Amino acid sequence: MSSVDSQKLLRVLLPLGMGILALVLWQAVARLAGFSPYVLPAPTDVAHTLHEDWGLLSGALLVTLKITLTAYICAIVGGGLIALLFSLSRWVEIAFFPYAVIMQVTPIVAIAPLLIIWVDNLYVALLICAWLVAFFPILSNTVVGLNSADHNLRDLFKLYGATKMQTLRRLRIPYAMPYFMAGAKISGGLSLIGAVVAEFVAGTGGVGSGLAYRILEAGYQLKTARMFAALLLISVTGIIIFLLTTYVSQRILSRWHESALERES
Numbered sequence: 001m002s003s004v005d006s007q008k009l010l011r012v013l014l015p016l017g018m019g020i021l022a023l024v025l026w027q028a029v030a031r032l033a034g035f036s037p038y039v040l041p042a043p044t045d046v047a048h049t050l051h052e053d054w055g056l057l058s059g060a061l062l063v064t065l066k067i068t069l070t071a072y073i074c075a076i077v078g079g080g081l082i083a084l085l086f087s088l089s090r091w092v093e094i095a096f097f098p099y100a101v102i103m104q105v106t107p108i109v110a111i112a113p114l115l116i117i118w119v120d121n122l123y124v125a126l127l128i129c130a131w132l133v134a135f136f137p138i139l140s141n142t143v144v145g146l147n148s149a150d151h152n153l154r155d156l157f158k159l160y161g162a163t164k165m166q167t168l169r170r171l172r173i174p175y176a177m178p179y180f181m182a183g184a185k186i187s188g189g190l191s192l193i194g195a196v197v198a199e200f201v202a203g204t205g206g207v208g209s210g211l212a213y214r215i216l217e218a219g220y221q222l223k224t225a226r227m228f229a230a231l232l233l234i235s236v237t238g239i240i241i242f243l244l245t246t247y248v249s250q251r252i253l254s255r256w257h258e259s260a261l262e263r264e265s
Contacts, residue, residue: 079138133194145179
């Protein structure tokens with residue numbers, strides 16, 4: 001086995017070993033310390049609940065996934081297109097970028113109740129909440145990438161009579177791709193966070209059936225193991241989204257960008 005293969009195997013086995021160790025310690029503390037399952041359920045209790053309540057939790061997972069993935073796609077498309085618009089007009093960027101910042105720094109827990117009141121369709125309200133959280137990293141990263149193209153190359157394009165659109169398509173967009181993919185990796189997790197937070201707000205009104213609502217419901221019923229099971233599904237979903245976006249980023253950048261080439265070496 002080559003050293004590269006050994007390093008890849010170690011990167012998988014080391015986190016896996018630490019996770020198993022943490023589960024063993026958790027099981028030991030929960031059993032030996034005599035904690036009540038209502039306070040600290042053991043991993044075996046969580047696994048049993050996940051199996052018993054899978055019908056309920058899987059349906060809630062599909063609801064959360066639908067909101068998350070739809071918001072993520074909208075964030076990618078919307079954030080990318082707005083960034084392209086900003087790159088074509090400096091005045092448009094100056095006029096509207098501060099409002100994008102305001103939308104990002106305003107806590108979603110403060111906006112979500114208003115959106116749920118204003119928007120008749122609950123699904124659309126939750127989708128808007130998740131999109132508001134997810135789109136800004138793509139927008140800001142892509143804007144930075146589009147503005148980071150080598151000024152000498154831009155002058156060269158201008159010298160050869162390239163139009164704005166030709167410069168954008170052949171120079172600035174390729175330069176922005178690593179930044180765009182970095183923003184996409186961040187937004188994948190944020191779209192899930194936005195969906196869960198919006199579901200929490202909707203769930204307090206007794207509406208909704210996503211994983212966040214199931215956590216609230218289990219909390220009211222003192223079913224702590226179900227809360228952990230729902231939280232586990234949320235965490236696994238976030239990990240899968242991150243791994244998929246990382247894989248796509250590697251596939252897109254691996255043949256030409258230095259950051260991806262360094263990871264392969």
